[in-house]
Amino acid sequence: MPTIPHAIIEAPSTLGLATDGVERLPEQLLNLGLAERIGARRAGRLLVPPKDPVPDPETGTLNARAIAAWSPKLADALEAVLGAGEFPVVLGGDCTILLGAMLAFRRRGRYGLFFIDGNADFFQPEAEPNGEGASMDLAFATGHGPPLLTDIEGRGPLVRPEDVVAFAYRDHRDQEEYGSQPLPDELKALDLPAVRARGVEAAAREAVDHLTRAELDGFFIHVDADCLDDAIMPAVDFRVPGGLSWDELTTALRIALASGKAVGLEITIYNPHLDKDGSAGRGLADVLAAALGSAAA
Numbered sequence: 001m002p003t004i005p006h007a008i009i010e011a012p013s014t015l016g017l018a019t020d021g022v023e024r025l026p027e028q029l030l031n032l033g034l035a036e037r038i039g040a041r042r043a044g045r046l047l048v049p050p051k052d053p054v055p056d057p058e059t060g061t062l063n064a065r066a067i068a069a070w071s072p073k074l075a076d077a078l079e080a081v082l083g084a085g086e087f088p089v090v091l092g093g094d095c096t097i098l099l100g101a102m103l104a105f106r107r108r109g110r111y112g113l114f115f116i117d118g119n120a121d122f123f124q125p126e127a128e129p130n131g132e133g134a135s136m137d138l139a140f141a142t143g144h145g146p147p148l149l150t151d152i153e154g155r156g157p158l159v160r161p162e163d164v165v166a167f168a169y170r171d172h173r174d175q176e177e178y179g180s181q182p183l184p185d186e187l188k189a190l191d192l193p194a195v196r197a198r199g200v201e202a203a204a205r206e207a208v209d210h211l212t213r214a215e216l217d218g219f220f221i222h223v224d225a226d227c228l229d230d231a232i233m234p235a236v237d238f239r240v241p242g243g244l245s246w247d248e249l250t251t252a253l254r255i256a257l258a259s260g261k262a263v264g265l266e267i268t269i270y271n272p273h274l275d276k277d278g279s280a281g282r283g284l285a286d287v288l289a290a291a292l293g294s295a296a297a
Helices: 022-031 064-083 097-108 137-141 172-178 192-198 200-211 246-258 279-293
Strands: 006-010 040-045 087-091 112-116 164-167 188-190 219-224 262-268
Touching: 006 022, 006 064, 022 087, 022 262, 022 279, 040 064, 064 087, 064 097, 064 262, 087 097, 097 137, 097 219, 097 262, 112 200, 112 246, 164 200, 188 192, 188 200, 192 200, 200 246, 219 246, 246 262, 246 279, 262 279
Parallel strands: 006 040, 006 087, 087 262, 112 164, 112 219, 164 188, 219 262
Antiparallel strands: none
């Protein structure tokens, strides 16, 4: 199978968080040589509108209108890369960049989502203590939440729940404590205990089998750095004990990319301000280089 060249889009949005820091993710990974290591063209950096510290009164979500207006701009950037025959690698940012990415693919057809995240991100605004969209992005993308964020361009849901695999999340205690809505039954859920019970290779193949069904045109990969074990990835804003090892994440990504049906990837939430010795960023760059570099043109 011929290789597809990669193109890096910098999407340093923190609109989905009350805090800052993750906007430095692209700069840090690029300084670690990620573009060169995966043979990627740098396709540009999006400007992000200013933040409002008060949640939007109609949606209960921080910066809801800014997210709704900015997401189509990210979608346009992805479409430009896709139109050039390249594989987009989107460096966030917080997890609300998912809406722009999935909007790009929703414009083009029916695509799935391999959602690798330490949190299920399925909160509803009334239960999210800080109104942070980064805890609600999977809910919004699958059509659960205020129309301003679930029906962007009138295209909601941006991805059907039955076309999603939520992989390796482990925030069950916080979901229960704060009253998160449950994941829909039709959404394929492989939480961290399920991944461990099957083994990461078998679990990843099960996920990819679900996402390479004939009715799908392909699938997008979302990676939140907090999917990694807290002991090796402390540089995230919301820490939960446990998580995947470097090798486990690399294995899951390689299996997904080897399917030939992955159409892009985003990385979110790594916060260089919290990476005291730089080891978390180096490890993350190594994983991405190992997974993507083997497919570089």
